[in-house]
Amino acid sequence: MNIYSQINSNKLKTWIIIVLFIVFITTILYVYGKATGYGLSFAGIALIISGIISFVSYYYSDKMILGMSGAKQIKKSDNPKFFRVVENLSIAAGLPMPKVYIINDSAPNAFATGRDPKHAVICATTGLIDKLTDIELEGVIAHELSHIKNFDIRVMSIVSILVGLVALLADFFMRSMWYSGDSDRNKGSGQTIFLAIGIALAILSPIIATLIQLSVSRKREFLADASGVLLTRYPEGLASALEKISSDKEPLEAANNATAHLYISSPLKNIKKHWFSSLFNTHPPIQERIKILRSM
């Protein structure tokens, strides 16, 4: 598979997942509406609340993340080598120059954030800049710039709005069960069935939604790998950078579960390798990414 068809299939897969997600939410709404007898009015309220919460976190996400990870903005004179790589590749990608941040940590890693290319931030650890060669560094920065160019931050925010919505709906549903439990409305047997399905869904749906979110996240990593290579025209650079990053045993202290999905390679370095735990990974396995890169 060449790079172009790789990008197309990744885009398509992301959209298929988002469409399935919407179908999933509609089904939940239908079941809850039937079960409570309220119809769709409570779904509307849940939508508005989750929309507001997600919009605020989306708008300020970059500031929160940068604050949490202890990153500092740099000028060109602070680190000309790293700054130039970002400058050159954003020219190649046709993006405005993003803000450049550095985390003072010897674990090699990098991330990009910002709600659109005009408010984008590229951040790398000092470990990444010191341990990688110029070509490997280019590969990593190209991957991060591709996240910006592909509007991954926006896609992931839309998905997290949907996940938040599912969780809120489940919560609302369970609460409305407690309060309307013994009011003697005329419940037909049809409603009882929906009630049972509704409770099962309320328990399972937040988990399912999170799994969908993580699988979108993994798809976007593959996409950023492929379109990053389109910028550097040199897959081996990113492949060997990923090898170096993954063989580095040091965990990144500044990262936590909330920010892990942003980094080029999962900063948490968990040891478990079970198929079930891999469902909860934010990143695809590095060996698979390297294999695909080497086949380009």
Added chain:
Amino acid sequence: MDFSLILIGVAVLTALYIWSVYNGLATNKVRIREALSGIDVQFKRRVDLIPNLIETVKGYAKHEKGIFENVTKARSQLLKAETPHDKAQSDNMLTGALKTLFAISENYPTLRASENFKALQEELEDTENKIAYSRQFYNTNVKDYNTTLANFPSGFFGRLFGFAPEEFFEADNAEKKPIKVAF
């Protein structure tokens, strides 16, 4: 009645398709122009660095007149160039002339040691890289645009609206030959 509805549906879809082809091509064309001006920004930076470079080198190597002339000539040609093709060609000339200049500077240790010269050399190298990257961006856009024009049926409608394929930012084949090194 059903048949006419289908006809209307088909007509609306076709109109939507043509509209999107037109908009896509028009957007691409704007992007190509923008990318070209991106290359020009880097050219301008490079051209602005050269008088300074020549002054610095002159201070140490006065009698290398031929080289200064070559560089100045290539520089003014780049300033005059209009089409992407001409620009690419005169940029290549300039690169060649600068290469000779830097090769000759090896003979002047005091020049090589000068901070000013080192800084200029680094700046020029950086500009050269940036030119390469902005060229790549330009060519990517041209490729997208030309692909739409080459495909059917988008290309058919595109040509109907007067869109013509754009030129890649490339030098002539003759200039791609490896440079002969004579000692």
